Structure formats: structure tokens, C-alpha cells
Amino acid sequence: MADAQPRVDRSARAFDATAVRAWRRIDPAIASAFGCIVLVLLVGSLYSSSFLSLDYLLQQLKVASFLGVIATGMMIVILLGQIDLSVPWVVAVGGMMSTAATGWGPVGSVFAIPVGIACGIALGLANGVGVAFLRIPSMVVTLAINAVAQGLMVVHTGGFSPQDASSPAMRSLATGATLFGIPNAVLVWAVIGMGAVFLLTRTTFGRTVYAIGNRERAAYLSGARTRLVVMSAFGISGGLSAFGGVLLAGYASKAAQAMGDPYLLPAIAAVVLGGTSILGGRGKYLGTVAGVILITLLQSMLSVMQMPEFGRHVTYGVVIVAMLLVYGRDRSDRI
Amino acid sequence: MNSDWCYRLRENKGTLLAFAAFVAMFAIYASNHPAGLTVNVATTAANKGVLLAIVAMAQTLVVLTSGIDLSVGMVMVLANCLASTIVVGSATTTALGVVVVLVVGCVCGAVNALIVIVGRLQPIVTTIATGSVYYGVALALRPVPGGDVNASLASALTGQLFGIVPASLVLLLGLVALVWLPFRRSTIGRAAYAVGSSEVAAYMSGVPVRRAKFVAYVLAGLLASIAGLFVTLITYSGEASAGNGGTYTLYSIAAVVLGGVSLFGGSGSAIGAIFGALMFRTIGDLLFVFNVEPLWQPLFQGIVLAAAVCLGSLRLLRVRNRLELYG
Numbered sequence: 001m002a003d004a005q006p007r008v009d010r011s012a013r014a015f016d017a018t019a020v021r022a023w024r025r026i027d028p029a030i031a032s033a034f035g036c037i038v039l040v041l042l043v044g045s046l047y048s049s050s051f052l053s054l055d056y057l058l059q060q061l062k063v064a065s066f067l068g069v070i071a072t073g074m075m076i077v078i079l080l081g082q083i084d085l086s087v088p089w090v091v092a093v094g095g096m097m098s099t100a101a102t103g104w105g106p107v108g109s110v111f112a113i114p115v116g117i118a119c120g121i122a123l124g125l126a127n128g129v130g131v132a133f134l135r136i137p138s139m140v141v142t143l144a145i146n147a148v149a150q151g152l153m154v155v156h157t158g159g160f161s162p163q164d165a166s167s168p169a170m171r172s173l174a175t176g177a178t179l180f181g182i183p184n185a186v187l188v189w190a191v192i193g194m195g196a197v198f199l200l201t202r203t204t205f206g207r208t209v210y211a212i213g214n215r216e217r218a219a220y221l222s223g224a225r226t227r228l229v230v231m232s233a234f235g236i237s238g239g240l241s242a243f244g245g246v247l248l249a250g251y252a253s254k255a256a257q258a259m260g261d262p263y264l265l266p267a268i269a270a271v272v273l274g275g276t277s278i279l280g281g282r283g284k285y286l287g288t289v290a291g292v293i294l295i296t297l298l299q300s301m302l303s304v305m306q307m308p309e310f311g312r313h314v315t316y317g318v319v320i321v322a323m324l325l326v327y328g329r330d331r332s333d334r335i
Numbered sequence: 336m337n338s339d340w341c342y343r344l345r346e347n348k349g350t351l352l353a354f355a356a357f358v359a360m361f362a363i364y365a366s367n368h369p370a371g372l373t374v375n376v377a378t379t380a381a382n383k384g385v386l387l388a389i390v391a392m393a394q395t396l397v398v399l400t401s402g403i404d405l406s407v408g409m410v411m412v413l414a415n416c417l418a419s420t421i422v423v424g425s426a427t428t429t430a431l432g433v434v435v436v437l438v439v440g441c442v443c444g445a446v447n448a449l450i451v452i453v454g455r456l457q458p459i460v461t462t463i464a465t466g467s468v469y470y471g472v473a474l475a476l477r478p479v480p481g482g483d484v485n486a487s488l489a490s491a492l493t494g495q496l497f498g499i500v501p502a503s504l505v506l507l508l509g510l511v512a513l514v515w516l517p518f519r520r521s522t523i524g525r526a527a528y529a530v531g532s533s534e535v536a537a538y539m540s541g542v543p544v545r546r547a548k549f550v551a552y553v554l555a556g557l558l559a560s561i562a563g564l565f566v567t568l569i570t571y572s573g574e575a576s577a578g579n580g581g582t583y584t585l586y587s588i589a590a591v592v593l594g595g596v597s598l599f600g601g602s603g604s605a606i607g608a609i610f611g612a613l614m615f616r617t618i619g620d621l622l623f624v625f626n627v628e629p630l631w632q633p634l635f636q637g638i639v640l641a642a643a644v645c646l647g648s649l650r651l652l653r654v655r656n657r658l659e660l661y662g
Contacts (some may be wrong), residue, residue: 135660151632230538278457
């Protein structure tokens with residue numbers, strides 16, 4: 001009897017401790033982001049009851065998945081403490097090269113998607129070489145590569161007038177639905193997302209990415225192959241941006257010059273709203289998912305509410321600042 | 336005495352290099368221009384160059400504090416739309432309109448500053464978001480391109496002085512003399528450099544960190560609004576174009592880098608950024624003079640930008656210990 005009493009007590013205390021630990025493990029940023037998603041849905045449903053219907057939500061997820069694929073690459077780069085400003089034209093390269101490959105005939109049609117992604121990886125690796133080996137600030141290198149990609153595409157489209165219609169495979173990937181009516185694009189995002197989670201949490205590569213983001217010098221001194229990791233991270237980001245472009249081209253069934261322009265800032269905003277530190281080294285993929293869905297829903301709700309375009313831009317900016325002021329502040333500017 | 340000169344030379348290396356590169360490029364441009372270096376050629380080149388130079392100055396002030404302002408382009412667009420509405424009519428209303436435009440620019444800068452300083456958000460994210468807000472306001476002011484501007488003011492500032500000197504260059508000189516030099520020589524300006532070098536060390540040494548950042552962002556907003564005003568004077572209209580805003584923001588970063596200003600903060604000068612901007616503009620004009628097919632121009636411009644950026648990594652050749660790379 002005297003034995004039993006403390007044992008019960010201890011297990012109760014142990015239970016308490018687990019609960020507290022589980023509670024503490026919930027990232028406040030991610031929780032707030034999901035809270036905001038619920039809030040947006042509730043406000044939206046006041047305007048239109050179809051806001052909560054399954055069809056609408058699946059449609060939103062489908063639109064979100066394009067941004068989601070692009071934001072995945074952006075997140076890996078931001079975790080390094082860098083940034084990728086080459087998204088607009090790498091997206092366009094992905095879309096335009098894949099549609100151009102479609103024009104090469106049946107063989108090209110098969111290789112359309114890999115060709116688009118490969119071009120994006122090549123541009124991303126060029127970014128990576130500049131950042132990792134030439135030690136140029138990423139903001140500048142990616143800007144320059146963005147300009148080069150734009151120049152390449154202007155020459156390509158103007159000089160060779162390639163086909164701009166997407167292949168059937170691209171269209172079905174972006175607009176079709178196979179499994180229980182879940183859009184293919186969402187499945188693609190899910191696969192890429194799981195790949196990213198595996199890469200970031202279960203591999204040396206992922207650990208090194210976080211380590212470099214925290215302190216590159218320390219990561220280098222502890223024997224991590226920092227330059228290789230930084231270069232590959234930019235390669236991955238380029239490939240995913242281009243894949244986003246492939247999906248977008250499939251969705252719109254054609255590729256266009258400025259198709260990537262509206263994706264740079266939302267991608268950065270989604271990653272940061274999801275609690276990833278813009279300084280690198282801190283952040284979870286779940287947060288990026290929340291950020292992507294939140295931004296997509298916000299944009300959709302503002303258009304459902306038939307807010308004029310200027311109001312949409314203002315609200316968009318104000319909401320981002322307001323949310324970050326709630327949970328994204330630096331600890332202190334003193335030291 | 337000798338070492339003093341060496342020090343000054345080393346400190347201003349970026350500025351001097353940018354100046355030399357610009358002079359060389361402009362000489363090639365002018366000597367190959369079909370019409371030669373006439374007053375009109377110079378004025379057109381100056382107007383385009385000065386516009387980017389002012390935006391680059393704005394960007395420099397923020398970059399020196401190791402921040403970044405991705406909203407400069409949007410502040411410029413907002414000022415453009417506002418100016419096309421209120422800088423009209425008699426001399427008094429025009430003057431009043433100019434003042435209002437400049438005040439709005441300062442307010443935009445102050446909003447950025449407050450969010451960064453008091454709100455403790457990262458400058459890059461803050462200015463992305465505020466840029467969206469400023470663009471929204473610009474769109475509300477001018478849903479479709481249009482508007483007008485006081486014609487005599489426009490021709491005075493975009494024409495020539497005494498028939499020879501492009502007035503825009505005088506405006507640029509005036510801005511350097513009235514905004515940049517006082518800033519650089521004041522305690523606040525030195526504090527801005529200190530904050531950019533090391534915020535912790537600056538704070539520990541009793542440097543007014545917050546005030547320095549605030550002034551830098553506000554002056555950046557002011558300069559961006561002057562650029563917007565100048566756009567209005569050149570085009571005689573206002574347009575809320577997101578593309579224009581984004582392009583000028585990106586070009587301003589390119590100009591700052593070409594002008595030898597460190598993106599990590601604490602080194603470089605707005606003079607360098609001005610020559611970086613003029614150089615960037617001359618690259619485009621050079622391609623035109625040499626009859627490069629218009630189709631290939633963006634590619635060449637991109638490659639030149641990439642090559643110029645890569646030149647900065649020549650310093651790696653002097654690194655003895657690889658640890659020096661990871662600051």
C-alpha cells in the first residue's frame with residue numbers, strides 16, 4: 001500500500017509532463033497560422049455559404065498547390081538564411097521550356113515535364129555556384145540569374161517561336177483528378193511536401209541545412225560539406241520553381257512571359273507566415289503548408305467579397321504585417 | 336599623410352571603380368552614337384539615368400544600416416500617381432502639391448521604419464508587405480493611367496539649363512548636396528554606418544541605433560517620392576504599374592551593388608550607387624548604339640549584370656584561410 005501510493009503519483013506526474021511537453025511542442029507560429037485559416041474560412045462563410053463546401057475547398061487546395069510547390073523550394077533556401085529572387089523567371093522557364101518540348105513531337109511530349117524541371121535545376125545550380133563558391137550575396141546572384149533567364153526566354157520565344165501549348169500530361173497533372181476526386185495537383189504537392197519533410201528531418205542534408213542557417217561557420221568547422229549543401233539547396237529550389245511553372249502552364253494550358261511574376265512575394269510571405277525565420281535555421285514544413293493555404297484563402301476571400309483590386313493589395317499587406325507583429329517578431333533588437 | 340591617402344582610397348574603392356567604369360562606358364557610348372554627343376542625347380540619357388540614380392540613393396540609405404527596402408519602387412509609383420493628380424494648376428497649388436507628395440514619401444518611409452524598429456520585423460518582409468499596401472493606395476488614386484502635371488515645372492526639370500546642362504543632373508547634384516552630404520557628415524549618418532557594421536557594437540557604444548535607422552528609412556521614402564515626382568514630370572501622367580515598381584526596386588539593388596555598396600551594410604556611399612545606376616543605364620544604351628538586335632538586349636543586360644556581380648568575388652583569391660569566408 002505504501003508502495004503503491006507514490007507509484008500512482010509518479011505516473012500521474014509523468015502524464016502531466018508529457019501533456020505539457022506536447023503542448024509546448026506546438027509551434028505558436030504554426031498554431032496561429034492555422035487559427036487564421038479557420039478565421040478566414042469563418043469570415044468567408046458569412047459572405048457565401050459555398051465557402052465551406054468541399055468543392056470550393058478542394059478547388060482552393062488545387063490553386064494553393066502551385067504556390068505550395070514553389071514555396072517548398074523557397075523554404076529550403078530561406079532555412080539556409082538565403083533568399084531566391086529568381087522565382088519569377090525560373091517559373092516562366094519551367095513553363096515555357098516544357099511547352100516548347102511538347103512541340104518537338106511525340107517524344108518531346110513525353111519528356112516535356114523533365115525538360116522543364118531540368119532547365120530550372122540548371123538555373124538553380126547557377127544560383128548555387130554564385131552563393132556557395134563565389135560567396136556573392138544570394139539576393140544579388142538570384143537577381144542576376146533572374147535577368148539572365150528573362151533574356152534567354154525573350155531570345156527563345158522571339159527567335160524560335162516555340163509552341164506555347166502544354167502537353168496532355170501536364171494538363172492532366174494540373175487540372176485532372178484521379179484518386180477519390182482529389183485533384184492531381186494536390187497529390188503532387190503532397191508527394192513533394194512529404195519528400196521535403198523527409199529531406200529536412202531525416203537526412204544529413206536536412207540537418208546541415210538547419211545547421212548552416214544557424215551558423216555557417218560552425219557547420220563548416222564541424223565538417224559539414226556546406227558548399228555542396230548550399231549549392232544543391234538552390235538547385236532544388238530552381239527545380240521546384242520550374243515544376244511550379246510546368247503545373248501552371250498545364251493549368252492555363254499555355255505558357256506566358258510574365259506567368260511567374262505573381263509568385264515571388266506570395267512564396268516568401270507564405271514561408272515567413274508559417275513561422276520560418278527569414279534569418280534561417282528555424283522553421284517547420286507544416287508552417288509553410290499553413291502559410292500557403294492561408295495566403296491562397298486570403299486572396300480567394302478578397303475576390304469573393306468583390307473587393308476592388310486596390311483594397312485587395314492593401315488588405316493583403318496589412319494582414320501580413322499584422323500577423324507577423326503577433327508572432328513573428330525578433331526577440332529583441334538589443335543584442 | 337601617405338597612409339591617410341591609402342586609407343581613403345581603400346575606403347572609396349567601390350565608388351571610384353563605379354565612377355571609372357561609368358566614364359569609360361559613357362565615353363564609348365557617346366563616341367559611337369550616330370548623332371554624336373548632342374545636348375539632346377545627353378539630356379535624354381541623363382533623365383533616364385537620374386531617375387534610377389535617385390531610387391538607388393534611396394536604397395543605399397537603407398542598405399547602409401544592413402536593411403533592405405523592397406518598397407522603394409512602390410513608393411515611387413505611389414508618388415507618381417499622387418503627383419499626376421495634385422501637382423497641377425497655378426504655381427501655388429503646384430508647390431503645395433510637390434510638398435504633399437514629398438510628405439507622403441516621408442510618411443511611407445516612417446511607416447517602414449516604425450514596423451522595423453518598434454515592431455521588430457525583418458526589413459525584407461516588412462517592405463514586401465508595405466510595398467503591397469502602397470501599391471494598393473496608388474491603384475486607388477489612379478485605377479487607369481492618366482492625369483496631368485504642371486507643364487512649366489516639367490519642362491524646367493527635364494530640359495536643359497542655359498541650353499547646355501541637363502537640368503536633371505543639377506537636380507541630382509542638389510539632392511546629393513542637400514540630402515546625402517548632410518546625412519553622411521552628421522552624427523546620425525555615422526550612426527547609420529555603425530549600425531550597418533555591427534548593431535550590437537553600435538548599441539554598446541551608445542550610438543543612437545533607433546534614430547539612425549528611422550532617419551535612413553524616412554530619407555529613403557523621401558528620395559523615392561522625389562523619383563516618383565520625376566517620373567510624372569517625364570511622362571506627364573501617372574500610372575499604377577506593379578511592373579514598373581518591381582523593376583525599379585530590383586534595378587535599385589543592382590545599382591547599389593554595382594556602385595560598391597555592401598549589401599551587408601556599413602560600407603559604401605550613395606555617390607557610388609549613383610554611378611552604379613548611371614552605369615546600369617548606359618549598358619542598355621550601349622547595346623542600342625552597337626545595333627544589338629533588340630531581341631538579344633535583355634540577355635546581354637543580364638549577362639553583364641551577372642559578370643559585374645561575379646567580379647566582386649575576385650577578393651576570394653586573396654583569402655588565405657577558408658574560415659574567413661564564413662563571417
